Amino acid sequence: MKILQISDLAPPHIGGVEKVVWKYGKLLSEKGNKVSILTSRLQYTKDHEFIENIEYIRVPKYALAFPSLYTNDFDIIHSHSYFSFFGLGLEKKIKGSVIIKHIHSVYENELENFTGWSFSRIFSLFEKTLLKSDCTAIIVPSEFTKNKLIEYGINKKIYVVPHGVEYSNFLSKERAREILEIPKDKKVVGFVGRMSKGKGPQDIAMIWAQVMKKIKDATLVFVGPEPDIKTSGIKGNTDEVKKILKASNSIENVIFAGRVDDDKMPIYFSSFDVFVLPSINEGFGLSILNAMAAGVPVVAYNNSAISEVVNDSGILVPTHDINALRDAIISLLTDKNLYLEYSEKGKMRASKFTWEIAIKKLLNIYSNYV
DSSP states (O other), X not given: OEEEEEESOOTTSOSHHHHHHHHHHHHHHHTTOEEEEEEEOOTTSOSEEEETTEEEEEEOGGGGGOGGGTOTTOSEEEEOOHHHHHHHHHHHHHHOOOEEEEOOOOOGGGHHHHHSSTTHHHHHHHHHHHHTSOOSXXXXXXXXXXXXXXHTTOOSOEEEOOOOOOOOOXXXXXXXXXXXXXXXXXXXXXXXXXXXXGGOHHHHHHXXXXXXXXXXXXXXXXXXXXXXXXXXXXXXXXXXXXXXHHHTTOOTTEEEEESOOGGGHHHHHHHOSEEEEOOSOOSSOHHHHHHHHTTOOEEEESOTTHHHHHTTSSEEEOTTOHHHHHHHHHHHHHOHHHHHHHHHHHHHHHTTOXXXXXXXXXXXXXXXXX
16 A cells, blocks of 8 residues: 655654654555655755655645645555644545544643643634544544544544554663663652643652652653754743752752653663653553553553553542642652552553554554555
């Protein structure tokens, strides 16, 4: 099959959606399909190139709203980009093209809080309209997102295809700490994600001084880039997080790793004692799944698809309840039996999510329409 994936951003830009687009492209190509990715041009990228046998077509971001300029001769058009949805809906009506929309998350009125800037409320006004644009079928990563679309009155066929664990080459905690130069006797709390309001690093910062009072040898590690608002539409908040930590005199034992190359991510996950993600909205939660696969107990807010992915294999607390977040972290760092319980539960839960299962489901969906 000739398959075109459309995405607002794609590697080398790092993010959850970008990783999924790259993984689908790689696995589809390995199974003998011809895969192209239409995405937005960045300053440091080429307009046209092949990477790992996948064609990348990079255009100005506004051009994604006119996808028909690039969609000739493809059997499947699989779009992860809201910008393209209206144009693809017209293409389906006019040409009868097979259009698969991939909805990674639904934000409703939470988008402004998630992105951290007020201009996002304009997009919120159009979200439902774009979601309801015509297509052949819809793919989502979770039952949570599927149910949200049904609530919106969308009557297209909706398939749930969960993502898979990204990494398998985890290290021993001792070896990971040696590489990262983190003392082996430290209690390490890790966060992986964009440094932005919606992901919640500021909530960890607000309780960190209290955690350190109880756990004298605690170290906090933030792994993730400061997003570029021009390309991602998301406002970074690293400076705000540092300000909170400085105000509580708790920044000394905090590491800001920034953007980390993908091949080094298993090292960071392996170094953590506890993984924390106080996000207000996740269409799936890849970083949570990766932490569980590494045997790292998870603490997160009980919302969106986080509840579905974690299930009973981590500690979920009410959204924005930073006191409960603090208590869960301290409990896991001080109660060895509780730590071991959630470490094992997490690994068992994560083992159910593989990319082999995901790609098999994806190909089965495609076969229904080609």
